[in-house]
Amino acid sequence: MTRQEYFASMKKDHGRRVMAVFPAQYPREILWAMNTLPAEVWDPPLEVTAASAHLQTYICSVVKLGLELILSGKTDDIVDGYLFPHTCDSIQNMAAVVNDYVGVDKPVFFFYHPKAPYSQASRVYYHEQLERLARELAKTFGPLNVEELSRRVAQSQDIAALAAKAYQRQAAGTLGVTSAEFYQVLRQGEYLWPDDFQAELTTLTDRPEVEPSAQPTVVISGVLPNPPAVLTILDDLGVRVGGDDFIGGSRRLLTKPTDKTDPFAALTEMYFSLPPCSTKNSPIDERAAYILGLCRDAGADGVIFYEVKFCETELFDVPNLVEEMKAAGLATLVLDIELNEPETGRLRTRIEAFVEMLR
């Protein structure tokens, strides 16, 4: 079933709304509780034409492709609204272009996160932003059922526990799937209804354990595992990806369990339990410690910074992180590439040279 067919079936067979959501972190549990499916827009396979007229040339392709998708009209018959989390300046600018200049005939919502350093006031602020978003959505879609929200928050914690188990087995090398297969499953969380995604993760984590093999191992850091060619090249070369520090991966999936019974309080706890991230202004030493921890857990020999071209948010941190990794004796490779870029000889050669160094 294609993604479009899946969305159509969600609407027709389950009476659900579909919300186009831009990266990266947002309280998806509130949408689920309102019978609304978040359809995340990270890297649609489009050629950028119309969007270029509205954007500067040095903007990341997450924004270019997201705006192109809206301008193409391909979302018109599917989505019931748009949600823009204020992840970074580029997404904020795109939200302004869409809402204030281009105009869309569906409601547009915004979600505002606090930025580090965090204090008690940041928690109060985040809690208030959750309630504000719920109120804004309710004006268009009807009231939020708080019991249903509690149920979805609990489900979200179950999903996070499954994701953590998948990452742990990936780190230990006992999962027995290629990196391309691993991320194919994880990325389904960007558009599947939670019950369906939970089933996919359960199938992944229920796989029988395999004996870990002695092979070079890396941790990958960046925005998302695109272009997929990087993963397939690593798989071809027999390199194991033992963990990720992706904005679209562990940095937003691995919330910690909470015993808060109020769903908004639980969501607040979960948000502040996430790993450090460039989009939240997390200090470099916290980010470096997190990546080094991933390397330790996986027994990794190196880190690949797998960055989206013109992602200022990430690229500001990369030089310092590279220094920290080198100081810890790890090999590093920085790839600064466009989303959906096909495999090139140059890309393969750079990765092969890096893998030689690891061996």
Ligand code: SF4
């Ligand atoms: S975090 Fe980076 S890649 Fe993502 S939208 Fe912002 S600038 Fe683009």
